[in-house]
Amino acid sequence: MKIKFLLVLTSLFFFLSACSKDDSEVADTLETxxxxxxxxxxxxxxxxKWNYVSNSKSYLLDVSTSENFATLIPNYNSKEVTDLNEVVVGLAGGTQYYYRVRAKNQTQISDYSNIISVVTTGSSNIPEDPTFLKVKVNKLTNPFFIGMAIKASQLSSGSxxxxxxxxxxxxxxxxxEMKMDQISTASGVYNWTVADKIVAYGNANGINVHGHALVWHNSVPQWLKDFSGTDAEFKAEVKKYITAVVTHYAGKVKSWDVVNEAVDDNGGTMRNTIFLQRMGAxxxxxxxxxxxxxxxxxxxxxxxxxxxxxxxxxNIPKQDKVFSIVDDLKASNLIDGVGFQMHNTYLSPTKAQIETDINKAVVKGLKIHVSELDIQVNQSNDISTFTNERRLAQKEKYKEIVKIYNALPAANKYALTVWGMKDNESWIPFSTELNHPGNDWPLLYDSNFAIKSSHTGFLEGLD
Known part of the structure; x- marks a missing residue:
């Protein structure tokens, strides 16, 4: 009988030891x-909401109005929750919030989860900041150009x-209006009228003029598409055009996009354009x-x-190919900067993706031009009106990209250019090229020239 009792005690001891060891190992490896x-x-x-973590007993929820969680909403500072969701209440309408969670098992706590951004519905009733963009940026220690894409017809005095x-x-x-098919009408024949108006407007009003663009596959004039000469003669025509344009605007246009969109979207290869076909790699x-x-x-x-x-x-294969081209140009001392178009959405790219991309040019000592910025809020065509939620999400995305740009070293800053003035004149709504079947509101001003929350977000990004 004593032997049986001892055997039971021994078995129980080993069982409890094993359980204790397992609990310790589980706690040490609690997943995020x-x-x-x-x-x-x-x-x-x-x-x-969040996903289940094996061996967790509860979750700790943080809610904040700042992405770095510098301040936390009362009652949502590591709030312990035993379910996989929590209804957060007592918030303000039309406001940006962020949340994150950690898993917990007794004294063991996991790392923080990813951060989720959410904008409550309704209106915050806070008026937009009317400060002029260039006034605020020119007060910075390291200012840069604030740019706008324009048409010559918009430049009438007093409009x-x-x-x-x-x-x-x-x-x-x-x-x-400064692309090849707008200027070049035949070999050695140029129509400068409209482009001259744009350049003269900038020069007369102390506004920097960025030339866009000398070579682009979608702006080849018909006469050059139909050119029947040899490839060497075709190449000579492109050289003649570039030389003529750069010479004509010498001292008046301060920068040029020399080549635009030379890399294909698929596979990180050169885009198969007429220039590649006739002029070579x-x-x-x-x-x-x-x-x-x-x-x-x-x-x-x-x-x-x-x-x-x-x-x-x-698109990382495309990114890699672009920078292989940039590296070759840099090695030959032919390039000064990289233009990142940034036709973004309110969801993508992430802050980390943008920073990684831009920093590849920064470390090469090149100037950075955010060259065609707009932010779609209806890329999935799921809204028919510009909702408060999308309005504020767009505001945060504009703030994010401006903040990223403003943090760049002074030597790498050039310009941050918004691609158009009014929502109803943007290239994005109903664009077949972009596969955007519905309306959108991607810019800083509405159809009546009134500033939007995106404009306020732009200003906040300069803080």
């Missing part, structure tokens, strides 16, 4: 939870466009060389030359 997008978003709250441009912006880019480098030679010959040694492209923050 994954937070999910909020549900049931209302004026005064939302439902925060709403003219007033806003002079008050708010320090740089302009022609939306389309080194055509980008040739174009930069001709632009630089023309500037030197015209005694315009301060001209800045940029390569410009889009979607490099999320």
């Amino acid at each position: 939870p994954v937070a999910n997008p909020a549900k049931d978003v209302k004026d005064g709250g939302f439902k925060a 709403p466009y003219d007033i806003i441009l002079k008050n708010e912006f320090s740089s302009i880019s022609a939306e389309y 080194n055509y980008v480098k040739d174009c930069f060389q001709w632009a630089k030679d023309a500037a030197i010959a015209a005694d315009d040694s301060s001209l800045l030359l940029f390569y410009n492209d889009y979607a490099t923050s999320t």
Whole structure:
């Protein structure tokens, strides 16, 4: 009997020891939870959600109005929750919030989850900041150009466009009217009228003029598309055009996108354009060389030359190819900067993706031009009106990109250019090229020239 009793005690001891060891091992390896997008978003709250973590007994929920969680909402500072969701209440309408969670098992606590952003519905009733963009940026220790894409027809003296441009912006880019098919009418024949008006407007009003763009596959004039000469003669025509344009605007246009969108969206290869087909794999480098030679010959040694492209923050094969081109140009001392178009949405790219992309140019000592900024809020065509939730989410995304840009070293800053003035004149709504079947509100001003929350977000990004 005593032997049986001892055997039972021994078995119980080993069982408890094993359980204790297992609990310790589980606690030491408690996984980090994954937070999910909020549900049931209302004026005064939302439902925060997250995935189950094995061996967790509860979860600790933080809610804040700042992405760095510098301050936490009362009652949501490591609030312990035993479920996989929590209805957050007592919030303000039309306000940006962030939440994160940690898993807990007794004294063991996991790392923080990913951060979820959510904007409550309703209106915050806070008026927009009317400060002029360039006034605020010019007070910075390291200012930069605030740019706007424009059309020559908008530049009539006293028009709403003219007033806003002079008050708010320090740089302009022609939306389309300084491209090859607008200027080149035949071999050696040029129509400077419209482009001259744009450049003269900038020069007369102390506004920087960024040239966009010398070579782009979607702006090839018909006569060059139909050119029947040899490839060498085709190449000579492109050189003649670049030389003529850079020479004509020497000292008047301070920078040029020499080549625009030379990399394909699929596979990180060169885009199969007429320039690649007829000029060969080194055509980008040739174009930069001709632009630089023309500037030197015209005694315009301060001209800045940029390569410009889009979607490099999320498309890594494309990003890698772009920077292989940039590296080659840099090695030959032919490039001054990189244009990141930033036709973004309110959800993408992430802050980390944008920073990683831009920093690849920063470490190479190149200037950064956020060259065609707009932020879609209806990319999935799921809203028919500009909701308060999307309005404030867009505001935060504008704030984010401006904050990223403003934090760059002074030597790398050039310009941050918004691609258009009014929502109803943006290229995005109903764009077949972009596969955007519905309306959108991607810019800083509404159809009546009134500033939006995105404009306020832009200003807040400069703080």
